[in-house]
Amino acid sequence: MxxxxxxxxxxxxxxxxxxxxxxxxxxxxxxxxxxxxxxxxxxxxxxxxxxxxxxxxxxxxxxxxxxxxxxxxxxxxxxxxxxxxxxxxxxxxxxxxxxxxxxxxxxxxxxxxxxxxxxxxxxxxxxxxxxxxxxxxxxxxxxxxxxxxxxxxxxxxxxxxxxxxxxxxxxxxxxxxxxxxxxxxxxxxxxxxxxxxxxxxxxxxxxxxxxxxxxxxxTVGSPAFIERTADIPKAVKAIMASRNFDYGIVPAAEQYIVADSRIAGEAKREFERNGAYFMSGDEEKQLIGLLCPENGSQDPELVGKPARELARRAGFSVPDTVKVLVSEQKYISDRNPYARALLCPVLVYYIENDWVHACEKCIELLANESHGHTLVIHSKDEEVIRQFALKKPVARMLVNTPAVFGSMGVTTNLFPAMTLGSITAGVGITSDSVSxxxxxxxxxVGYGVREIEDRMAGDAEERNGRADAAVLSTTWQTAVPKGGDDSLDDELERAMKKLLEWMAEEE
CATH class of the missing domain: 3.40.605.10 (Aldehyde Dehydrogenase; Chain A, domain 1)
Structure with a gap:
């Protein structure tokens, strides 16, 4: 053999x-x-x-x-x-x-x-x-x-x-x-x-x-901020459709929800109506013990699995209508696996008092493990939207749209790409949706549109006196040696002489 x-x-x-x-x-x-x-x-x-x-x-x-x-x-x-x-x-x-x-x-x-x-x-x-x-x-x-x-x-x-x-x-x-x-x-x-x-x-x-x-x-988890002026039912529906699409493995899918405290309760109820299951503390531990059993990275055999299967394998049961599992968290920590990218239909739910604190939370999430990929904001306040656009270290920011479909150009006018540049995460040479x-x-290619004498004469108008002319003449004679192309050198020298004569006449 x-x-x-x-x-x-x-x-x-x-x-x-x-x-x-x-x-x-x-x-x-x-x-x-x-x-x-x-x-x-x-x-x-x-x-x-x-x-x-x-x-x-x-x-x-x-x-x-x-x-x-x-x-x-x-x-x-x-x-x-x-x-x-x-x-x-x-x-x-x-x-x-x-x-x-x-x-x-x-x-x-x-x-x-x-x-x-x-x-x-x-x-x-x-x-x-x-x-x-x-x-x-x-x-x-x-x-x-x-x-x-x-x-x-x-x-x-x-x-x-x-x-x-x-x-x-x-x-x-x-x-x-x-x-x-x-x-x-x-x-x-x-x-x-x-x-x-x-x-x-x-x-x-x-x-x-x-x-x-x-x-x-x-392929990383993206933060999504639900601001107090957002259309809550529309925002929640978009996030749920995006996070559950292909069981959470599409680039840019939302993983972290940052909700304004004023509407956090309403948003939570809306999530539950749309198939989200908010886990208890014990269930959160069971799930993360299943997903990340050893070194904190996700078990590849649990990538892209439906929420109900994940719950069953973790040891707890959920209704048949459940599409996404949700963990409520207060802080971001390197030791907390829920702060890491998870390629499955799991969301992490944070609450902040206002858009300023939400902004800081999103930056913290993006900086954690260099998730500088995509950010979503649901809001009707243009000033808040612009502040997020100016301050977030991300390659793309999506407004009032699902992250998965917006990043692919389905619900936005971004280029329809399957490779989303991640230079803001410190990797690669571009942040573009690759085209x-x-x-x-x-x-x-640029065609000649003016003669060298025209440009030199225009520049010379900014110079004054014979002293400047003498300095220019000395510089030309001592600092610019002849090159291999005699015709070009001769042409440049004639142009400079003409310029110096013109400046002398002006005096």
Whole structure:
């Protein structure tokens, strides 16, 4: 029986994929935006036909979340994202100002290495593949080991459709043999121009060490402040729908509720009417003992499980109507696991006297374990909303909308993204909802609109006297040596002499 080293096989595969991507990149360089757009549309249409199959497959493989919500995410990315991208240009001339004689040219970064999560594997892979092709980049995926089969199936569908539409071979690919060593070889390859890590925290340090530009999209709990002027029923309904969506594993989902004391009682009753269960002290201990049994981090086997199952496994019972479990807390502490990110339908409920204290509480929550990702405020007071926008260390602030759907662009006009930049959490290079614009650089083109003598003469009007002229002359003669281009040096010297003569005549 022949023994095959899986790690070595994965590393070798990563190198081959990168070589193929390098060749594909050369071909892609000749593709115009319209040609790329046709490929994107064909890929999205193919993925949409398999959206349900992939959602079910994801749940079966990872045991995270529920297939119905994953199906909704898959359909959203396949249908809405191409529509959003349709009129946008990222390759070639992307804008032109004929009056100002300026132009911007979009240039693909090259080869992208993308790490996809186990929590949202299909929607993330489809989204990143579409924005990479839209922006003329080659992309190589490293699936999460827990979702490798599902991610591979999704990418096979996309690759087949892309090839049919004319995408060069190697421009879209993935690691079939998934190991940490193979993933590290992929992100550390010299040809990689950008690394995108979406919700794979165990690879963050390796991505940093690769020395590449690095985008990190974290999955963390978000604070939501219910201010006294808020529409309480609407706010509570939004929070409950968001926190329970896919059983709490979507990036940006609310975890911490900060309620104004004036409306805290009303809000609590509204939460209970909408399926929230406020736990007793003993039940809180039972639940957190189940979720975080040893070192304070969440047991991965309890990620994305429904509230009723969590309660049952923790040893207490809840009504069948319960969707979210709630723990009432007063303080934030590093030793309190409820202050840490939990990827399941659990909320933590705080009460503050006014918006100023609520503001401080939200900042404290965001600073705790660097949760600088997303913040939600429910309020009708524009001044309070603006103060929150000015003071909160977050990448995005959402107003009167569910965090999950607002951050994805479903209920807001933010870009429809599955990777939400987390630079405010101290990781990565951007806080954007990542779009094709993050996968290109912009070449700025400016036409000459004035002669050098015109500019020099204009500057000289601010100078006075022969003394300034003499200093300028001395500086020119002693500090500016002749370069290799004699014609340019001669032209500059003639211009300076003309300027000095003009200044002398003015005297």
């Amino acid at each position: 022949r023994f095959v080293d899986k790690d070595l096989l994965s590393v070798q595969e990563a190198r081959i994929l990168m070589e193929n991507a390098g060749e594909a990149r050369k071909v892609l360089a000749g593709f115009e935006q319209e040609r790329l757009d046709r490929i994107v549309v064909h890929m999205a249409q193919a993925a949409a036909k398999h959206a349900r199959e992939l959602a079910v497959m994801s749940c079966e493989e990872t045991e995270y979340g529920n297939w119905q919500d994953k199906y909704r995410k898959n359909r959203y990315i396949c249908e809405y994202l191409p529509e959003k991208l349709k009129t946008m240009r990222f390759v070639g001339i992307i804008s032109e100002d004929r009056e100002e004689k300026m132009m911007k040219v979009g240039v693909p970064l090259g080869i992208i290495a993308a790490l996809t999560p186990s929590t949202n594997p299909v929607s993330t892979a489809i989204y990143q593949a579409l924005i990479a092709v839209k922006s003329g980049n080659a992309i190589v995926f490293a699936p999460h080991e827990r979702a490798a089969k599902t991610t591979g199936r999704a990418l096979d569908i996309l690759m087949e459709a892309a090839a049919e539409a004319g995408l060069p071979d190697g421009a879209l690919s993935y690691l079939g043999t998934v190991t940490r060593q193979g993933t590290e070889a992929l992100i550390g390859h010299p040809a990689v121009a950008l690394v995108i890590d979406t919700g794979v925290p165990e690879m963050t340090e390796a991505a940093k060490a690769a020395g590449k530009p690095f985008i990190y999209g974290g 094709p614009m993050n996968l290109i650089y912009v070449r700025n």
